[in-house]
Amino acid sequence: MGKNxxxxxxxxxxxxxxxxxxxxxxxxxxxxxxxxxxQARRRAEPYLxxxxxxxxxxxxxxxxxxxxxxxxxxxxxxxxxxxxxPQAFKVTLHERERLLSLLDEGKGLLMIGAHVGCWQVxxxxxxxxxxxxxxxxxxxxxxxxxxxxEHAGIECPYQVIDxxxxxxxxxxxxxxxxxxxxxxxxxxxxxxxxxSSVEVEFMGGTxxxxxxxxxxxxTTGTPIVVFFSRKESSDSYSLHLAEVIRIPEIxxxxxxSFIPYVQKFSTALEQYCQQLPYQFFNFFPMWRx
Amino acid sequence: MNTNLDIKTKLKQVLVEExxxxxxxxxxxDDDEALFGEGLGLDSxxxxxxxxVVQKHFGVEIKDMEEGRPALQSINTLAAFIEEKQK
Numbered sequence: 606m607g608k609n610x611x612x613x614x615x616x617x618x619x620x621x622x623x624x625x626x627x628x629x630x631x632x633x634x635x636x637x638x639x640x641x642x643x644q645a646r647r648r649a650e651p652y653l654x655x656x657x658x659x660x661x662x663x664x665x666x667x668x669x670x671x672x673x674x675x676x677x678x679x680x681x682x683x684x685x686x687x688x689x690x691p692q693a694f695k696v697t698l699h700e701r702e703r704l705l706s707l708l709d710e711g712k713g714l715l716m717i718g719a720h721v722g723c724w725q726v727x728x729x730x731x732x733x734x735x736x737x738x739x740x741x742x743x744x745x746x747x748x749x750x751x752x753x754x755e756h757a758g759i760e761c762p763y764q765v766i767d768x769x770x771x772x773x774x775x776x777x778x779x780x781x782x783x784x785x786x787x788x789x790x791x792x793x794x795x796x797x798x799x800x801s802s803v804e805v806e807f808m809g810g811t812x813x814x815x816x817x818x819x820x821x822x823x824t825t826g827t828p829i830v831v832f833f834s835r836k837e838s839s840d841s842y843s844l845h846l847a848e849v850i851r852i853p854e855i856x857x858x859x860x861x862s863f864i865p866y867v868q869k870f871s872t873a874l875e876q877y878c879q880q881l882p883y884q885f886f887n888f889f890p891m892w893r894x
Numbered sequence: 895m896n897t898n899l900d901i902k903t904k905l906k907q908v909l910v911e912e913x914x915x916x917x918x919x920x921x922x923x924d925d926d927e928a929l930f931g932e933g934l935g936l937d938s939x940x941x942x943x944x945x946x947v948v949q950k951h952f953g954v955e956i957k958d959m960e961e962g963r964p965a966l967q968s969i970n971t972l973a974a975f976i977e978e979k980q981k
Contacts, residue, residue, distance in 0.1 A: 770959075771959060771963055772930065772937075772938040772941045772959075772962075772966075773937075773938035774938075775938045775939070775941050775942050776941060776945070776956070776958065776959040776962040776963070777958070777959055779942060779945055780957060780958040780959070783955075783957070801937070801938065801939055817938065817939060817942075820939050820942055820943075821942050824942050824943055824946045825946070856912060856914060856943075857913065857914030858913065858914055858915075858939070858940070859914070
């Protein structure tokens with residue numbers, strides 16, 4: 606969201622006035638977008654209509670403003686991490702010991718997150734595991750902010766696995782898990798073919814969510830951790846372990862066998878949205894049916 | 895030690911059984927047929943299973959994409975990879 610020069614403007618604001626100045630400009634920029642950009646409102650609408658089914662007219666407009674404003678703050682925070690380093694935010698990780706004990710099983714760790722809070726900031730909290738962290742994410746042209754670590758000359762704290770590469774990056778994921786590493790994936794958006802997704806219930810409707818990570822976990826015996834980040838205050842985030850999912854060996858090509866496990870993720874995400882309605886930033890049309 | 899022919903025969907058999915390729919028999923799989931995409935029609939999820947199957951049945955580990963990409967092209971390339979690793 607936003608053009609290149611707009612990103613550059615906010616980078617400058619952060620450099621010269623810090624996070625607060627960038628936040629200040631956001632009120633106007635987001636106000637403009639919500640008032641005049643039909644596309645911005647349209648992208649937020651499917652989620653808001655389900656999260657606030659009784660909100661119409663001005664109320665819906667208000668929810669759009671709050672959601673997009675929070676999204677803007679997260680984009681600013683993302684850039685702040687790139688420019689000033691992860692120490693710019695206080696990040697609290699809950700259930701640290703539990704994560705370590707799962708890693709000690711020696712089968713790597715699959716962390717399934719979602720487009721909530723700010724995962725880039727939350728990544729800073731994973732240092733303590735002292736294992737390489739891999740992130741399955743698509744490299745897109747023009748997505749300058751996502752690669753800000755590289756632009757700022759700061760070492761990227763995670764290795765990127767590109768799902769558009771050979772066999773959807775599954776071989777790299779397997780290789781990383783075999784080495785006992787951590788692999789993070791986003792569980793709320795499909796990246797590949799329809800065969801790698803299953804239908805589950807989410808906020809009163811049916812959505813397609815990917816199950817590749819669950820398949821890998823089933824094959825390798827790797828534990829899955831569902832984790833969500835949340836913005837707690839202007840300069841702090843927390844990372845919560847919402848669910849640990851263990852999947853038995855499931856043979857064959859039958860995707861339906863994975864539905865109960867993907868549903869666990871979906872239910873945890875729905876609970877998150879109930880608690881923090883303005884921190885869910887999946888502007889992808891999830892409810893297509 | 896398994897010969898290349900033994901490996902190919904066993905590979906086809908475990909492929910059909912472990913990946914539940916219900917519409918296919920081992921005899922119907924050509925040695926040069928592409929495993930993924932057009933050809934046998936396997937996809938990235940089957941690749942996960944295939945890597946594990948190769949380790950389980952042949953004791954050979956496909957460590958990363960550098961090894962996996964050339965090996966997972968067809969039955970011929972996979973059998974040659976396994977044979978080489980078993981030496």
